[in-house]
Amino acid sequence: MTDFTLKIDSDGVGVITWDTVGKSMNVMSRDSMALLNDLFDQAVNDDAVKGIVITSGKDSFAGGMDLNVLAAIREEYKDDPAKGLFEFTMNGHHALRKIERAGMDPKTNKGGKPVAAALPGTALGIGLEVPLACHRIFAADNPKAKIGLPEIMVGIFPGAGGTTRLVRKMGAMAASPLLLEGKLNNPQGALKAGVIDEVVPADELLDAAKAWVLSEPKIVKPWDEKGYKMPGGAPYHPAGFMTFVGASAMVNGKTQGVYPAAKALLSAVYEGALVPFDTALKIEARYFTQVLMNPSSSAMIRSLFINKEALEKGANRPEVADQKVSQVGIIGAGMMGAGIALVSALAGIKVVLIDAKQEAADKGKDYTATYMDKGIARKKATAQKKEAVLGLINATTDYDALKDCDLIVEAVFEDVGVKADVTAKVQAVTGPDCVFATNTSTLPITELAKAAKDAEKFIGIHFFSPVDKMMLVEIIKGAKTGDVAVAKALDFVRQIRKTPIVVNDERFFYANRCIIPYINEGIRMVKEGVEPALIENAAKLVGMPLGPLQLTDETSIDLGVKIAKATKAAMGDAYDDAQDEVLFWMFDEGRLGRKSNSGFYAYDEKGKRQGLWEGLSAKYPTADEQPDLIDVQHRLLFAQTLEAVRALEENVLEDIREGDVGAILGWGFAPWSGGPFSWLDIIGSPYAAERCDQLTEMFGERFKTPDLLREMADKNQSFYGRFSAKAKAA
Numbered sequence: 001m002t003d004f005t006l007k008i009d010s011d012g013v014g015v016i017t018w019d020t021v022g023k024s025m026n027v028m029s030r031d032s033m034a035l036l037n038d039l040f041d042q043a044v045n046d047d048a049v050k051g052i053v054i055t056s057g058k059d060s061f062a063g064g065m066d067l068n069v070l071a072a073i074r075e076e077y078k079d080d081p082a083k084g085l086f087e088f089t090m091n092g093h094h095a096l097r098k099i100e101r102a103g104m105d106p107k108t109n110k111g112g113k114p115v116a117a118a119l120p121g122t123a124l125g126i127g128l129e130v131p132l133a134c135h136r137i138f139a140a141d142n143p144k145a146k147i148g149l150p151e152i153m154v155g156i157f158p159g160a161g162g163t164t165r166l167v168r169k170m171g172a173m174a175a176s177p178l179l180l181e182g183k184l185n186n187p188q189g190a191l192k193a194g195v196i197d198e199v200v201p202a203d204e205l206l207d208a209a210k211a212w213v214l215s216e217p218k219i220v221k222p223w224d225e226k227g228y229k230m231p232g233g234a235p236y237h238p239a240g241f242m243t244f245v246g247a248s249a250m251v252n253g254k255t256q257g258v259y260p261a262a263k264a265l266l267s268a269v270y271e272g273a274l275v276p277f278d279t280a281l282k283i284e285a286r287y288f289t290q291v292l293m294n295p296s297s298s299a300m301i302r303s304l305f306i307n308k309e310a311l312e313k314g315a316n317r318p319e320v321a322d323q324k325v326s327q328v329g330i331i332g333a334g335m336m337g338a339g340i341a342l343v344s345a346l347a348g349i350k351v352v353l354i355d356a357k358q359e360a361a362d363k364g365k366d367y368t369a370t371y372m373d374k375g376i377a378r379k380k381a382t383a384q385k386k387e388a389v390l391g392l393i394n395a396t397t398d399y400d401a402l403k404d405c406d407l408i409v410e411a412v413f414e415d416v417g418v419k420a421d422v423t424a425k426v427q428a429v430t431g432p433d434c435v436f437a438t439n440t441s442t443l444p445i446t447e448l449a450k451a452a453k454d455a456e457k458f459i460g461i462h463f464f465s466p467v468d469k470m471m472l473v474e475i476i477k478g479a480k481t482g483d484v485a486v487a488k489a490l491d492f493v494r495q496i497r498k499t500p501i502v503v504n505d506e507r508f509f510y511a512n513r514c515i516i517p518y519i520n521e522g523i524r525m526v527k528e529g530v531e532p533a534l535i536e537n538a539a540k541l542v543g544m545p546l547g548p549l550q551l552t553d554e555t556s557i558d559l560g561v562k563i564a565k566a567t568k569a570a571m572g573d574a575y576d577d578a579q580d581e582v583l584f585w586m587f588d589e590g591r592l593g594r595k596s597n598s599g600f601y602a603y604d605e606k607g608k609r610q611g612l613w614e615g616l617s618a619k620y621p622t623a624d625e626q627p628d629l630i631d632v633q634h635r636l637l638f639a640q641t642l643e644a645v646r647a648l649e650e651n652v653l654e655d656i657r658e659g660d661v662g663a664i665l666g667w668g669f670a671p672w673s674g675g676p677f678s679w680l681d682i683i684g685s686p687y688a689a690e691r692c693d694q695l696t697e698m699f700g701e702r703f704k705t706p707d708l709l710r711e712m713a714d715k716n717q718s719f720y721g722r723f724s725a726k727a728k729a730a
């Protein structure tokens with residue numbers, strides 16, 4: 001069996017079917033690209049073939065390129081990887097351009113054989129770039145299918161002609177959400193947007209595509225005809241000029257200039273629009289190679305694609321039998337419990353949702369009803385689906401309802417006593433195989449496990465808020481947690497389609513441990529007289545989604561005060577309280593953040609953020625001399641990164657891949673960097689250690705170079721070189 005096969009039907013249509021061996025979805029490898037090329041040659045040169053249809057043997061068309069290919073090319077062309085990557089890209093262009101020209105005479109555009117793409121379902125990345133090279137794209141009317149070019153999400157851009165073809169087909173303005181934001185559409189949406197050409201019932205797909213290729217259609221692409229004008233205007237056309245100026249401003253505004261792929265994409269589009277099509281493809285290939293050669297892109301591909309997927313597939317799952325959850329009991333139907341109930345029911349898992357009062361349990365269930373209503377309004381769900389999902393949730397105060405649950409997720413108040421009480425009440429009903437998980441954000445798992453009958457079956461499953469949006473779930477092993485509980489947690493996370501990391505039990509686990517120093521560093525700078533706007537902008541310019549002051553407002557000042565007090569009580573003299581004065585003052589002023597419409601920022605009555613609050617600099621005047629931007633940025637980045645390194649040193653993290661993926665998905669650590677360990681690898685351990693020495697001298701011991709980093713700097717080692725043979729850069 002091979003990934004592509006060619007069958008010439010009696011009606012004279014050559015059907016090329018893509019069916020990647022051993023995968024549930026088609027992915028393009030180097031070999032399969034070469035095979036497609038050969039089969040196309042065979043079909044187009046065969047006199048018996050009147051037209052060609054490219055389709056799939058699966059219920060989707062293709063998920064994209066196998067990005068591991070890029071790592072293989074780098075390895076193969078060690079001395080000159082750019083050469084290897086450019087040649088690989090140009091080979092792809094030649095193969096797809098051949099499909100597009102389909103044997104037409106280069107001068108007269110006469111002759112050639114019609115080629116249609118027939119997409120039974122999802123078509124992403126190169127899975128759409130191949131169809132874009134065909135003469136007409138048919139898709140089955142499958143509302144669940146996703147069609148688009150999501151490359152930008154992993155730090156690259158469509159480099160197999162998708163960029164050049166889509167812009168020429170739709171115009172730069174219309175193509176921009178698809179290229180710059182990786183927006184995906186279902187088939188009807190893709191038809192409306194002009195990405196594909198026809199949507200037909202699934203059982204008529206192949207016949208429709210065949211009928212079209214046999215109808216002697218016109219097949220010359222508009223850009224291969226004389227006098228072609230780009231829809232919406234090329235850059236020197238008045239309308240086109242406005243588009244490109246606007247797009248450039250928008251990209252820089254959104255990316256703060258830290259994402260090389262977005263800039264390169266825009267350059268490829270702009271420069272490509274000024275030249276003939278084949279030259280534009282070459283320009284696209286050059287920018288694509290430039291992006292692939294940027295360490296940020298390799299790091300993003302590694303963390304956001306390769307390693308994220310590996311973790312989702314259970315890279316660190318203990319080898320025990322399948323632990324799929326059939327019924328989950330959720331205790332506490334507040335903000336978190338309601339969200340966990342929603343994502344569980346959406347995954348088809350039966351839920352028992354318990355709260356102390358029936359109204360509270362019902363309110364928790366209503367969260368799912370409201371969520372589904374919004375989906376119905378946006379045509380993403382149906383009334384039947386809503387009924388089915390709600391039918392899975394039993395909202396009650398009756399603990400007996402938990403007796404058949406195989407997993408419990410406790411999300412009651414953050415209080416050891418309340419949690420212990422609930423644990424005992426639950427375990428009076430549940431069976432011995434039921435795994436008990438707590439969603440605590442700050443309390444030690446080992447401590448909470450003391451209230452459980454069997455500490456081996458006790459674990460932390462830490463969700464982030466809002467549960468339905470946040471993709472990371474942090475699984476925390478207590479000192480006695482056993483393999484079955486870990487597997488249960490991982491299988492549950494897989495069922496609800498989120499990304500897990502597994503860490504050991506230390507104060508604040510992993511994510512909160514790293515984000516708290518970021519917030520604290522921002523607040524202590526306020527006290528030092530650093531301009532609040534400088535603090536916030538420095539964070540954004542280095543790729544953090546929210547500045548530390550805005551983040552404090554979002555998570556609330558009272559939560560900050562609570563954590564500060566608890567940490568001080570636990571750490572005693574070792575606690576560094578430099579940020580507390582500002583935090584406590586804000587609390588005393590009643591400025592609790594977004595929820596009180598007042599915090600480090602001012603808000604209007606509707607809760608819209610207005611700008612930094614002027615009273616802040618009245619109380620903490622800004623210094624005449626302000627620090628350099630890079631120092632502020634490094635304070636903010638190292639505050640998080642050094643905590644990640646310490647978590648690795650202390651074995652809280654067992655796998656740096658989890659450290660990187662968890663940082664990006666959990667708290668938005670500068671995604672362009674690929675995560676804290678990838679960032680240290682980009683800047684290099686010798687420089688990182690030297691910089692820590694400087695920061696320590698300027699700002700204090702919290703920047704002290706961790707022993708591990710010092711040792712690695714002395715040996716000039718990288719984290720991925722030293723810790724992860726499996727996770728080489730893509």
Ligand code: NAD
Nearest residue numbers: 332333334335336337355356411412413414439440441465
């Ligand atoms: P919440 O106050 O919104 O909800 C808690 C719910 O638990 C309430 O509905 C309350 O009535 C119920 N409850 C309290 N005692 C109970 C008992 N004995 N029996 C049954 N129900 C009881 O709180 P939340 O924000 O949903 O947080 C819940 C847990 O999740 C806490 O441990 C918190 O630390 C953790 N957590 C919160 C966040 C967050 O961002 N809010 C993030 C991660 C983890």
